[in-house]
Structure formats: C-alpha cells, structure tokens
Amino acid sequence: MAKLSLMVDGGKASPTPQVAQTLGPMKIPINEVMNKINEKTAALQGIKVPVDINVNEKDKSYTITVGSPPTAELVKKELKLEKGSGTPNREKLANLGVEQVIKIAQQKMEGLLDKSLKAAVKTVAGTCNSMGLLIEGKTSDQFTKDLEAGTYDKELKEGKTEVSSDKKAKLQSQLQVIQEQLKKEAERLKAEEEAKAAAAAAKPAAEEAAPAAGTAEAGAEKKPAEAGKAPAAGDKKAAAPAAPEKKGK
Numbered sequence: 001m002a003k004l005s006l007m008v009d010g011g012k013a014s015p016t017p018q019v020a021q022t023l024g025p026m027k028i029p030i031n032e033v034m035n036k037i038n039e040k041t042a043a044l045q046g047i048k049v050p051v052d053i054n055v056n057e058k059d060k061s062y063t064i065t066v067g068s069p070p071t072a073e074l075v076k077k078e079l080k081l082e083k084g085s086g087t088p089n090r091e092k093l094a095n096l097g098v099e100q101v102i103k104i105a106q107q108k109m110e111g112l113l114d115k116s117l118k119a120a121v122k123t124v125a126g127t128c129n130s131m132g133l134l135i136e137g138k139t140s141d142q143f144t145k146d147l148e149a150g151t152y153d154k155e156l157k158e159g160k161t162e163v164s165s166d167k168k169a170k171l172q173s174q175l176q177v178i179q180e181q182l183k184k185e186a187e188r189l190k191a192e193e194e195a196k197a198a199a200a201a202a203k204p205a206a207e208e209a210a211p212a213a214g215t216a217e218a219g220a221e222k223k224p225a226e227a228g229k230a231p232a233a234g235d236k237k238a239a240a241p242a243a244p245e246k247k248g249k
Helices: 017-026 030-040 071-079 098-108 117-130 140-148 153-158 165-227
Strands: 002-009 048-056 061-066 094-096 133-135
Touching (some): 071 098, 098 117
C-alpha cells in the first residue's frame, strides 16, 4: 500500500511533480484522482486542505481521505484574511466574537485531541493569538481566563456560531480603540529609540571636544606666567642697567 499526502486548495487541486512521480509509475489516472479530490473538497474552497491518497499497488485501486483544514486556514476564511500578522504582539488585525471561535472549534473538533468544546475553543484562541487577532476585544490569555471563569458558558451551551450586526459594530469599535493604543505605544517606543541613538552619536563628539578644550586652557594659563618670568642670569643684555647720560661742562 502506497500513501501520498498532499496539501491542496479546496476544490482546486491540480497535478504536481510529486503526484506525477508517485502515481504515474503505478499507472493511476492522475486527472481522475484530482477530479475526485476536488469533488470532496468543493465546500472548502479558499482553504488549504490536507489530503491522503492510499493506493493498492496490486489491483491499482485507491482511496482518498480528506483531513481537517489547519485551524489558521479556517480562521482566515472566517475573517476573509489573506494572512495573519507578522508582529502579533504589536499589530492586531481583527477582533472575533466568541461565536466565531465556537464555529471554528466545531469545524476542528474531529481533528483536535480536545475532548470538549470549551477545550477546542481554547485551542482556537491560541491560534488566533499567534495570528495577531483579538477575541471579544481581549488577548488569548485574557479571553481564556474569562472562558475558564464561565463568562461564555451560555454561548458554549447554546452552540452559537453567528455574530449579530450590532455586536459586529461593537467588535470593530473595540478593535479600533486597541489599534490606536498600539499605534501610540509604537510611536513612543520609536521616539525613545531615536533619542537614545542621537545621544549615543553625540557622546563621542563631546569626548573628542573635551581634550581639545583642556589643551587650549592650559596654553592660556602658561603665557602670563612666561611673561612675568625673570630673565636668566646669563642674559647680560637684559640684566645690564642703562648707561647714565653724560652732561656737558
């Protein structure tokens, strides 16, 4: 039994060199396999989906197993995002409602090791945090604490997966406030770094100027002392008194 594991775009699988190299020598109809994969993943368009192809090399029969999409892919689809944040601690891209997290957790339950919906929600929340996403205006840690405290037990019990239009507006407002706070904090940190850099650049110049100033002061003090210095003993011209003027008889 030969096994080929792929990650395909839902509903848009196409032959790759890996597929051709594995299935071609076994005389498995590649286009037929791709069409069947696309049929099975049609409902997952726009999402990367893991697919396993198991081939019986003796009779050339095969089976196709579609796995659960990665949590990050389901989150991106829910929010219509192309990718998560590259700096999740400093950039927040979106703010999910707990209902959306529950929806994603339900889609992932079979692929996760979590035994309860609450545990699956916590797992999804962790993924959201690494992507720079908030939940109910909170970071993953804050949300998880509230989840454990029972704040969202009602939504979990009812299995709510849709966010009302009023709540969507509230979530967006929360996101804008937090984004503005993060922007101001980033500007403050940038100003501090620039000030430190300027101070570091000015220090060598000040240190170079200090010895030069000290040399100039030493020279200024030396000149007056030399001006009042007594002439040397060997300097007869300087030491001899002026000759008295002769008077006529």
